[in-house]
Amino acid sequence: MAERLVVIGGGTMGSGIGYVAANAGYQVELVEVDGGRAAAALATLAARWDKAVRTGRQDAADAAAARDRLTTATALADLPSEPSVVIEAVPERVELKRQVLREAERLRPDLLASNTSSIAIGALAAVLASPDRFCGLHFFNPVWSMRLLEVVVGPDTAAATTDAALALAVRLGKEPIVVADAPGFASSRLGVALGLEAIRMVEAKVASPADIDTAMTLGYRHPMGPLELTDVVGLDVRLAIAETLREAYGDRFAPPDLLQRMVAEGRLGRKSGQGFYRWVDGKKVVDE
Ligand SMILES: NC(=O)c1ccc[n+]([C@@H]2O[C@H](COP(=O)([O-])OP(=O)(O)OC[C@H]3O[C@@H](n4cnc5c(N)ncnc54)[C@H](O)[C@@H]3O)[C@@H](O)[C@H]2O)c1
Incomplete structure (x- = not known):
């Protein structure tokens, strides 16, 4: 057996x-x-x-x-x-x-x-x-x-x-x-930190979401950029984790206004069809 x-x-x-x-x-x-x-x-x-x-x-x-x-x-x-x-x-x-x-x-x-x-x-x-x-x-x-x-x-x-x-x-x-046994373990703590900073960069108009993601995919060999990954995970899921991590580590994990607004508007990423990118049938749409 x-x-x-x-x-x-x-x-x-x-x-x-x-x-x-x-x-x-x-x-x-x-x-x-x-x-x-x-x-x-x-x-x-x-x-x-x-x-x-x-x-x-x-x-x-x-x-x-x-x-x-x-x-x-x-x-x-x-x-x-x-x-x-x-x-x-x-x-x-x-x-x-x-x-x-x-x-x-x-x-x-x-x-x-x-x-x-x-x-x-x-x-x-x-x-x-x-x-x-x-x-x-x-x-x-x-x-x-x-x-x-x-x-x-x-x-x-x-x-x-x-x-x-x-x-x-x-x-x-x-x-x-x-x-x-630290909040966010290793993966969520680091992954969410990168995702939140990328969203702050969109807010500050540093570059477009696609260009910010390309910085990480081509410059750091990440398989997927932090904004696309946020879309895949779900903006609501990431917001909830950010709020938990903020309680543990303070304002460096404070969710950016843009993230809160997008969640309130139902722009949750892949599952809702719209996030930092547009999604159809689970696939990212590359707009011409
Ligand atoms: N989904 C992810 O990406 C992910 C990744 C890593 C960890 N997790 C964690 O894994 C856990 C499960 O997440 P999930 O996404 O699979 O959720 P899920 O909702 O898909 O599945 C949970 C299942 O548990 C069942 N359930 C509820 N009470 C039960 C009980 N008393 N006995 C037996 N079954 C019961 C529910 O009916 C449901 O089918 C959560 O703690 C989540 O945080 C999820």
Whole structure:
């Protein structure tokens, strides 16, 4: 019997984590409260496996075996205890995550982790009986193609837990970095700082959004400029992170007026069709 890995929450991130874990040989149990969401996750992943076979990235037999290793459940209480790993990926609400993590702890996993992108690991660990076995595992979207994994070490995380998280990351084909439990970890703090400065530069008419992005893509070899990335992530999402980081670090993370105005007007980036760029069917429109 393969090692068991439980993912709680079958949305964007949870289903992606389940996919890479099943491909890495884990017996995956994806716990999703919403039956419709669970069915949608299974359909998305089936299509993903089909595509991997069609494009020659995965053997048909390997894909079928991985697919068979992933099952869904509607409640944690239905699962057997003592899986190797439990990863929580429910919505970003402290009380919900605390409740889910406490329940998950009853399964006595060797490693318990949260995929939170902004909540302090210490704030979640505070309700746990064994906070030493708990850490953050910050995956990136889409999980199957983004190689970075931030391993976030909480105030009580044991060294053995960090080691187990690093080993898991490697097994999942990720490149882990170890980060202290500081707001924004490493990725959001740096990424948002660059994005906010780029927006201030648009406000000050230093250059057009396209030229500011080109400065970073051609001058610094970033694969995508900070304004295009803000469009892809969603201006509302970035505004919320900026507000959290401002509380932690002060006014250097104060959201620029332009960002607040664009969000108030519904110009949220790719998902609304308009941000710093125009988007049609998820693709950036290059105006003549
Ligand atoms: N979307 C991203 O780009 C991204 C990137 C990194 C980290 N994160 C973090 O990952 C977490 C999940 O985000 P997401 O984008 O996948 O959200 P999502 O809304 O797509 O998925 C969350 C899922 O959890 C389910 N759920 C809610 N309560 C549950 C419970 N008690 N038990 C089981 N399932 C439950 C919901 O029905 C939903 O399907 C959040 O903490 C988020 O901050 C998101």
